Amino acid sequence: MEPIPKILKVLNWITSALFVVALYMVLFFAPREAVMGDVQRVFYFHVSAGWVGGLAFLVTAIASGVYLARGDHRWDQIALASVEIGLFFTLANIISGSIWARPIWNTWWTWDPRLVTASIMELVYIAYLLLRQGVDDPDRRARFGAVYSIVGFISVPITFLSIRIFRTIHPVVIGSSDPAAMSSLTMDPKMRVAFFFSLFTFTLVYVTLLWHRLRLQHLAERVEQTKMKVLSA
Amino acid sequence: MPDATQSMEAIEQPAVIKRGSRFSGYLRAISAMVWKDLTAELRSRELLSAMLVFALLVILIFNFALELDIRTRETVTSGVLWVTFAFAGTLGLNRSMAVERDRGCLDGLLLVPVDRSALYFGKVLGNLIFMLIVEAIILPVYSLLYDVNLFHPGLMAVILLGSVGYVAVGTLLSTMAVQARTRDVLLPILLFPVVLPLLVAALKASNGFLQGFNMEEIWPWVYLLIAYDVIFIAVAFMVFDFVVEE
16 A cells, blocks of 8 residues: 655644644634624634535536546546535535524524525535446546536535625625624624634645545555456456 | 437438538538427427426426415416426436437437537427427416416516526436436436526516516516526537537
């Protein structure tokens, strides 16, 4: 088995350390929000997870485009790895939002445009995995996956913009034009630091996971090749 | 039954005429595709009849599921209609592409020396015609059964715009779905999440026309429909090659 590359090892440690710091910042450093109380602290990781979800799907769409243009297998692997990570973080985003909504909106779930568009986005990429599963020929699987991820990417900007174009009860914190929007919050400088720090940390977590996932794929392929070799010998 | 020989005959025409300008050759290829689909359907009538019967059944089921009395009817009519069109549409799209795949018809089509996008647009037009025929029959039946007046030019325009977008995406995705091992179940799973923004816009716009809202409230949804149509036709035009490539 190939050893883990040195840079990846270092990245593992940095990401873990930053995550601990981010946790500290969110739980202790950031001040308690005046109206919502401690439950507002969900916000930092909630938005970060949502950001990583969107970023991951963007990477997938770009990698898919490059794959279709160049036909290099590695881009397809990046697209697939990124979808899996994006699905996890989008789910984390939805669940953490639900935990926040329970005391604030007094319900776990409501059919608000943002919640609906986010779940549709999740479904699009689950469909992506199902499509790949249903195609046996590897080349065709990669091509179909790439096409579908480009078509399905429309759900990402729609999700991002949904709280800005529809009438919604979901707070708009970043780039809000209306500070009086329902349950919106204005960030204290310390909150801002904690927020951008967790955003950065989550991005790094994404990069680390993507790398590990690609390495796993590479190893799986080698196992497959070795198996073929043994069987044919 | 449409089969490979039959469709090859139908599309021989544009392949032979190479002296004309490229654009007219392109149009000829598209019309030959549409003509092939219509002729095959005229002989078998299996696609339209299946779509129609299914659409009627969906409406009947809605009748019991939603208790369509006079008061609820006004607010849910557009929803019932669009869900019916979407369901019947998947049935038609799946069948229309499965026919191409059976007996190597698609392979035959791919050998024709025209741009692949001509095949796509031909298929889209064919599917669109089938969908519009089904809608043209379902709408009067619905108005008759539930005594709702659906003959509103705005509603017709929305239905046309919605169907164009639905078929544009649906044709692309069904081309992929029929080539998969799980072809029987895949199309709705692939299609519905992607087409949902279109269905929501179509539904809201139709509802606006049926309930007589101000045009200011309807326009945003119509713009969304047009934007969706343009974006997806452009995307499908660019990626269709990769879906049929061998």
